[in-house]
Amino acid sequence: MIIEFTLNNEKVKMDVEPTMRVLDLLRNDLGMSSVKEGCGEGECGACVILVDGRAMNSCMLPAGAIVNRSIVTLEGFKHTEQFKVIEAGLLKAGSVQCGFCTPGFVMAIESLLNQNPDPTDEEIKEGLSGNLCRCTGYNMIIKGVRLAIEKGAGLW
């Protein structure tokens, strides 16, 4: 199946197996190594990417479903102002240790703030409930998001 979509603002056209997981497409065919495979079944959030600005689990997303959609991974998001404040907030709060979960968290945080620029702690927790971290606690991540929101006022 020939599909066209944009990846980090660049047009891509390729012949793919329609049932291939977008996770495998991005990692193995397009070199997007920030997209991680944890559980492979929607539970951990390591594979989260943005599709038209919304977080989705790429481990459950078939390639045939991304036709004409805009995909953003950390490789592209890295160059934005939003990324800089999210990264700074997470680092300052000590919520990055091994870093395996971080790309997924960053994409989920961006998706949350796109929808709700001024979340309560409870809303942050709920917004990130699909992302698991083995190393740090939720409190540190919430603190990181809080710092990002303060620093990045007006960005979302």
Next chain:
Amino acid sequence: MVKAYRPNTLTEALEILSTEKCTIMAGGTDLMVQRARGSAVLPGFDRPLMFVGHLKELQKIYQDEEGIHIGAAAILTDMMEHELIPGIFKEMIGQMASPPTRNMATIAGNICNASPAGDTLPYLYAVNAQIVLQSTDQKRIIATRDFIISPKKTCIKPDEILVKIIIPAKEYSNNYYRKLGQRKGMSLTKVSLLGMADVVDGNILDLHIALGSVAASIVHSPKIEKSMISKKAGEIKEMAEEIVKQYADLIRPIDDARSTAIYRKKASLRLIKDFMENISQE
């Protein structure tokens, strides 16, 4: 390569289905996991696939004199954000899966998966939601309880697509929803209870109870409900024992590793009692 269709319109989709059996793919959150074969290996599909999640005609949510129409491919997030969706239904959807999964999962996928743990189902049974099926030459409208036959089995035909669900435009004065699961939000439900009632001046004008994950299908009994309607809210408390006994006969958990049947039964009966006590205080 597995054959796949990505029709541009619903008409085109129905024409393809009229000549060829396909597996319909919406959000993929059930199918891609059920058919997964591991990292970098293609999931296993034995029929051609048909993608329908992108069809605008299937995404709309709107209201007319029949009620609120929810497009089959509406994702859970859109339903949570939509002003027409009743508050208690939004609350139930908000407790399903996680935000990234809710951005993919569709309502029709939840219905067609036909699991007694499907979390939109207690609401759809309670309000007698109508399922609209379309093929090239006919449209069928079926109540949810008749659409779902048994776990994993519905009465949809190979040439049909579920196009929308119609629910009444109605909010109840009392709403009660409890979902007891291993991990809130993520796990498939272990026991859930939806209770809705209209209580005006201490009189019960309408009442619905639906239980998820406690039998092979959703437990919902219009007959038991009827015995409580038009009673005084205060009388309900005295009826509780008898009502709970009637529900106990309907609760037959399919036991699995997630919890024992005894736990499910006890917990669900406790929830029914709790809902009735809440109402009796009106």
